[in-house]
Structure formats: structure tokens, C-alpha cells
Amino acid sequence: MYKKTQNVEKEGGWTLKNIKNLNKYSQEQAFEAFMQCNTSEKWCDSMAESRPFSDYQSVLDNADKYWAESKEQDLLQAFEGHPEIGDVSTLREKYRNTAKSAGHEQSGVNTATENTLQSLSQGNKDYKEKFDFIFIVCASGKSADEMLALLLERLPNSREEELKNAAEEQRKITHIRLEKLLSLSPLPNPPPAG
16 A cells, blocks of 8 residues: 655654654644644544554554545545645745755756646636545645646546545655654653643
């Protein structure tokens, strides 16, 4: 189903320390931490209840397990946690910022054309109208033209196919957010019990 993620528990890194802190969180604190990664309440509850985690891979394994058990209402709740990209000014700002922050990763793509932005905006509206949820794609490292191509490729699909596609994209996004949650900065220690 998915490729095992490389071990990110670098010597001196925050991942293992953060997992230990997360394991000590109350159910409510853990739920709130997981909401930063995926806004399906059922998924967050399951993740918080499945602690303690032994390592980063066990976090990902549980994340995938509970995501695979999600019903349509859980998927839609997670999709609602994403901003809807529908107006051209929002798209223009997104791709202008992407070009600045990831210029070396997208060396051939520095700006999105106005035509691409207009087409993305219309495609997002068409997608939402057809499927009744927003277009979900793991956009990390993708240019506006790549996003548009993916949107146009998926638009003819059935709703059932798109729920599966969007769920897989959400799973990828959740992995990225879990990695950020657990490795980029220290999670605070839980407050002392008392």
C-alpha cells in the first residue's frame, strides 16, 4: 500500500523526543496534536488512543491503519480541513510564494501563467461541483501546471474513484504533517499531572 518511510530519528533530532512527549499527552492533548495533521475526528481519536508509539514508523503504520478504516464521512471531514483554492488571487499568491521558497526544487518553474491560474480556478470549481468536495492533492514540490494536469486527469473520474484518489493524497499529506509535527521542532512536555 505504501512505501516505508526512511527512519528520521536522527541522533540528537527531535523525533524520538517528540514521540515520547506525545505518548505522555492526555487524550485531549494528543487529539489536538493530531488535528494538525488530519482533521478527521475519528482518525485523531484512534491515533490518540493507539499510544504509546515506539518509534516514527509505528506512528506512520498506525496512521495508515486508521486512515484505511475511515468511512466516507471521515474522509470528507478531513478534506474539509483544507482551504479551498478557488479564486485566482489566492492561486497567484500560492505559486508566487512557492517559487520563492522552493526555487531550487522547481528550477524550471518560477511563476505560473495567468492562463494556468485561471484554468486551475475553473477546474477547482468544476471539481467541487461534480464531486461535492474540494480537489485534494499532495502539492509538495508540484508546479501550477502539474497541479492543473492532475486536476484535469482526475476530473472525468467517478465519485467513487475520486474518493479513493483524494484519500490517498490525504494520506500522503498526513505523512508530511506527521513528520513536521514530530521532527521539526520540539513538542512541549505535557503539564505535570495533578
